[in-house]
Each structure stands twice: as C-alpha cells, then as structure tokens.
Amino acid sequence: MKICNACGKPRQGGIWIGTAMLCFCCAGDYLLRDVPEDLMAATNHKALDEGVSARELVLKALHTYLA
Numbered sequence: 001m002k003i004c005n006a007c008g009k010p011r012q013g014g015i016w017i018g019t020a021m022l023c024f025c026c027a028g029d030y031l032l033r034d035v036p037e038d039l040m041a042a043t044n045h046k047a048l049d050e051g052v053s054a055r056e057l058v059l060k061a062l063h064t065y066l067a
C-alpha cells in the first residue's frame with residue numbers, strides 16, 4: 001500500500017516533492033504553507049473584492065503568471 005510521507009495515510013495518487021511522495025491534501029498544504037501574513041491578508045481581501053475564494057484567486061494568479 002502506498003503511504004503519504006507527510007500524513008502517513010494511505011493515498012491514491014499524489015505528487016512527488018523532492019524525494020517525498022505526498023497525497024494531494026498534504027501537497028496542497030506543502031505548496032501553500034508559510035505564506036507571509038500580509039500576503040495572505042492581501043490575497044483574502046482581493047478574493048473578497050472579486051467575490052471568489054482565496055484558493056480560486058491564487059489559482060487564477062498562477063494561471064495568469066504561467067500563461
């Protein structure tokens with residue numbers, strides 16, 4: 001059985017980060033952990049302004065950045 005290296009739970013799918021295999025749940029946590037407080041606050045405000053969730057806003061920003 002495949003186990004997530006972060007939470008130790010059995011996982012289906014997931015991604016590699018370095019040498020660790022993480023479930024999608026922990027991977028999301030890992031990718032957006034330790035966001036500076038002011039940046040997170042700005043993100044939340046902007047998300048409120050636009051009527052979307054912070055997650056949607058971040059994904060949209062990534063999309064724009066990577067386009």
Ligand SMILES: [Zn+2]
Pocket residue numbers: 004005006007008009022023024025026027
């Ligand atoms: Zn996990």
